[in-house]
Amino acid sequence: MPQPLIRPSDGELAILRVLWSRGLSTVREVHDELLKEREMGYTTVLKLMQIMVEKGLVTRDESSRTHIYQAAQGEESTQSCLLNDLLQKAFEGSAKSLVVRALSNTKSSDTELDEIQAYLDLLKARKP
Amino acid sequence: MPQPLIRPSDGELAILRVLWSRGLSTVREVHDELLKEREMGYTTVLKLMQIMVEKGLVTRDESSRTHIYQAAQGEESTQSCLLNDLLQKAFEGSAKSLVVRALSNTKSSDTELDEIQAYLDLLKARKP
DNA sequence: AGTTGTCAACGAAGGGGTTCGTATTTTGTC
DNA sequence: GACAAAATACGAACCCCTTCGTTGACAACT
Numbered sequence: 001m002p003q004p005l006i007r008p009s010d011g012e013l014a015i016l017r018v019l020w021s022r023g024l025s026t027v028r029e030v031h032d033e034l035l036k037e038r039e040m041g042y043t044t045v046l047k048l049m050q051i052m053v054e055k056g057l058v059t060r061d062e063s064s065r066t067h068i069y070q071a072a073q074g075e076e077s078t079q080s081c082l083l084n085d086l087l088q089k090a091f092e093g094s095a096k097s098l099v100v101r102a103l104s105n106t107k108s109s110d111t112e113l114d115e116i117q118a119y120l121d122l123l124k125a126r127k128p
Numbered sequence: 129m130p131q132p133l134i135r136p137s138d139g140e141l142a143i144l145r146v147l148w149s150r151g152l153s154t155v156r157e158v159h160d161e162l163l164k165e166r167e168m169g170y171t172t173v174l175k176l177m178q179i180m181v182e183k184g185l186v187t188r189d190e191s192s193r194t195h196i197y198q199a200a201q202g203e204e205s206t207q208s209c210l211l212n213d214l215l216q217k218a219f220e221g222s223a224k225s226l227v228v229r230a231l232s233n234t235k236s237s238d239t240e241l242d243e244i245q246a247y248l249d250l251l252k253a254r255k256p
Numbered sequence: 257a258g259t260t261g262t263c264a265a266c267g268a269a270g271g272g273g274t275t276c277g278t279a280t281t282t283t284g285t286c
Numbered sequence: 287g288a289c290a291a292a293a294t295a296c297g298a299a300c301c302c303c304t305t306c307g308t309t310g311a312c313a314a315c316t
Contacts, residue, residue, distance in 0.1 A: 009273060013217055027293080044275050046294070051273090065282060066293065079229045082218050087234070089141055090210050096240040099227050100247050101207050106215070110252070112224040117248055119228050124241055137303060155263080172305050174264070179303090193312065194263065 005073060005081050006057055011048055016078065019058065019071040026066050133201060133209045134185055139176055144206065147186065147199040154194050 008016055018033045019025055025033075031045040049069060052058045061068040083098075091098045108116075136144055146161045147153055153161075159173040177197055180186045189196040211226075219226045236244075 010217060011274065040274095041276055043277080043294090047276085047296090048274075050295080076229065079218050079225075080233050082214055083226070083230055083233060086210055086214055087230070089138060090207050094240075095230050095234040095236050096243055097207075098211070099230055099244055101204065102211050102215070102223050102227055102230070103247060103251060105208050105211060106223040108223050108251075112222075113248060113252055115224055116227055117245075119231060120241060120245055120248070123231060123236075124238070139304065168304095169306055170263090171265095171307075175266090175306085176304075178265080 005077060006055055007081055007085060008052075008057055008078065012052055012057055013078075015045065015048060015052065016057065016071050016075075019069060020075045024061075024068050024070050026068055028066075030069070133205060134183055135209055135213060136180075136185055136206065140180055140185055141206075143173065143176060143180065144185065144199050144203075147197060148203045152189075152196050152198050154196055156194075158197070 014034060014037075015030055018030045022029065022033065027046045027049055028042070030049065031040075031042050034040060034045060049058060049060075053060055053069075057072055058069050059072050060070075087093055087095060087098055091101075103116075142162060142165075143158055146158045150157065150161065155174045155177055156170070158177070159168075159170050162168060162173060177186060177188075181188055181197075185200055186197050187200050188198075215221055215223060215226055219229075231244075
């Protein structure tokens with residue numbers, strides 16, 4: 001069976017972002033990283049990460065005094081989860097609508113457009 | 129200046145969906161529509177819509193006894209708002225990542241892929 | 257006129273997320 | 287060993303969202 005795939009809250013997502021980019025990390029390391037974006041207490045991050053353990057969003061190694069955390073689900077899986085949620089709730093399940101809206105929204109570079117194009121071609125080629 | 133553009137919650141979004149598709153509606157009409165999807169009390173919808181008035185998500189005509197509501201912001205603006213939010217929080221602002229993830233996620237029909245393709249071409253053509 | 261039905265308004269309660277202060281335990285230093 | 291620093295654990299508080307029961311006003315019907 002596939003993973004449970006839990007939809008993280010905003011605060012949890014901020015922590016996951018740090019874990020994805022840093023890999024194995026302590027609470028202090030995550031806190032230091034988050035401080036670069038906004039002010040928040042150390043225990044706030046700690047509490048959040050403890051809850052995330054219970055939810056299964058992260059795992060931790062408790063063998064040493066300072067616990068070491070890591071994300072339990074990958075960045076791509078989580079992105080898919082959040083995207084699917086938004087897709088159903090705001091786009092009636094139409095991926096096309098979502099993609100077009102996303103493209104019209106932001107100024108993408110030519111390079112990016114080309115990469116999307118390439119991916120589209122790949123998808124089409126795969127079809128029978 | 130552009131509209132404030134408020135990010136609706138899940139419950140609010142469900143109501144907005146009804147208002148977008150129905151146009152001017154009473155609380156009862158919205159409630160009846162939502163009942164098709166899931167069970168919920170009339171006053172629950174009423175309360176939500178009252179709060180949405182305060183937030184500016186909907187407007188209402190109170191001239192008659194049964195108030196008549198309508199969405200204050202368009203569907204597309206709201207989609208953009210939600211999409212931008214997700215873009216920043218889960219995709220580091222990269223529209224390309226988001227689009228690719230969305231495409232890889234869902235089985236889009238050939239027709240849809242073609243439409244996306246056409247939109248891509250349009251975007252490219254607009255570039256200098 | 258009285259009863260029944262519909263509606264808006266209000267308040268309260270519960271759950272989840274976020275924040276942080278405090279207490280406790282462990283580690284390291286003098 | 288005493289003291290300071292660092293980490294975890296715990297619990298409380300707050301806010302937002304959601305849900306609904308109750309109340310009071312208005313309307314319609316008999």
